Amino acid sequence: MPSVPISEALKRVQPSATLAVTNKAREMRAAGHDVIGLGAGEPDFDTPDNIKDAAIEAIRRGETKYTNTDGIIELKRAIAQKFRRENDLEYGNEQISVSPGGKAVIWNAFLATLNPGDEVIVPAPYWVSYPEMARLAGGKPVIVSAGIEAGFKIKPEQLEKAITKKTRWVVINSPSNPTGAAYTRDELKALGDVLAKAPHVWVMTDDMYEHIVYDNFTFASLAAACPDIYERTLTINGVSKAYSMTGWRIGYAGGPADLIKAMGKALSQTTSNAASISQWAAVEALTGPQDFIPERAAIFQERRDLVVNGLNDADGLACLKPEGAFYAFPDCSSALGKKAPNGDVLEDDIEFCAALLDIEKVAAVPGAAFGAPGHFRVSYATSTEVLTEALARIKRFCAALK
Incomplete structure (x- = not known):
């Protein structure tokens, strides 16, 4: 054979x-x-019962066809409301992308923007998929390590030293998988000051664990903490962790309209839309009870x-x-x-x-x-x-x- x-x-x-x-x-x-x-x-x-019920009702209504490639309008509106309500971020519908899982959001962004040799700065410890997806899309991961003595969080001077003319993206995951480390608003601002001086660098923030924080820690999203780089930031989230919906496979992001459009083009020739029933369940997750x-x-x-x-x-x-x-x-x-x-x-x-x-x-x-x-x-x-x-x-x- x-x-x-x-x-x-x-x-x-x-x-x-x-x-x-x-x-x-x-x-x-x-x-x-x-x-x-x-x-x-x-x-x-x-998964909470109200979310399951919303999915069942969607099936009964016949919401079982293809949807818009990057998400139904009802879900985009719910995501925009969520960003406004919880993160003090304003995104129009054209600035929001829905994918079959958070991993697909990251992949579509890399696929849409990376050329061979482009560098992606990834702080370590990192989620296992960040550098691998960058490599798969033709990019070169640049690892910046932060040890236990630094609380597993990189310093502004480390970030500044890692940036080159080839840097395309910086990935920030807070709270972190695998360490649980989370950046304060002031720590994000310090990183944002470095990024503000590098206008060719885009920022990918993975906020998937934002609702799972402890000891009265106040979560902040980088695009809100650093408005100077809002136009170069892709804010990624999903319903998998906070709403216990890992198997429903819904990830989403807010970012510049041109980037979202490019990600939609990548989606159109790969997975196409996320499952229609999962999208309606996500609408209920984001707009229903949060207690x-x-x-x-x-x-x-x-x-x-x-x-x-x-x-x-x-x-x-x-x-x-x-x-x-x-x-x-x-x-x-x-x-x-x-x-x-x-x-x-x-x-x-x-x-x-x-x-x-x-x-x-x-x-x-x-x-x-x-x-x-x-x-x-x-x-x-x-x-x-x-x-x-x-x-x-x-x-x-x-x-x-x-």
Whole structure:
């Protein structure tokens, strides 16, 4: 059989590490193993009933046909209202794009704007897909690292140093996947001052976790905090995290009309519109009751405190307290170089996570996948009971290292 002719573009990218860990955990469970999966980035809460009901009503009304490529007008209006209400941002309908998931929004923006050799500045730790999608679209990711000592947030001087004549985009994700770190309004303004001096650079802000913040942290969107660069900013969001709608696949963005039009052109020749029923469900999500969101965030905060305290109690681990999202990102570098009970010497975070899964049946994602070797990511988007058991296994694993 002839080999598949893999494209040079695809050879540039790696498969998603988070999906790989989640799939491995599922396979092990199917084989009868008692696996605790802490790899998935999705809330364990169900989609609220009013949103489900809106989808059912849309089906009954016959809203089952193709829609406008980049979203129905009702959803665009709801998104514009959301931006105005929650983010102090004004966007017209022609400035809003709807895609089948937040990942598709990012891909369409990169596909519409990147030429070979264009640079995309990506702060690390980063969500696994940012650099890979930039590579797939022909761009070159430029990684700017911010360690645990900096709270996993880049400084203005780092950003300024990374910008070149080839820089096309800067990606800012706050609160962050994988660290949960969130930029304050003043920190965003400081980055915006740098970007204001680089008019050729566009800014992509991923605000997907804006509603999952803790300890009275006040979320700010970069385009609102830095109005001088509003015309060069694509503000990305979606309904997956706050509304527990990961499987509905609705992402959206607000930005300059010309960019939105170009993204629509890319959409028209790739996925076309997001699912019609999902779009009507998203209308209800954004315009219906919002009171459950802070209630769920409070539950996530309780879980965060449980997980961070538990990880810091484990031998060789050190974990910052995240400002948002539902991930902890512990440093495991002090545990590396030791021997696990199965005889493996843990040379890096990848081997650490592999041994943790093999011995204690806890699935976590290595930090190397996020551009931060020596760490691993834990999702606490699961029940307190499951997290308590997972922490007990992690502590037992770390205590057994020699």
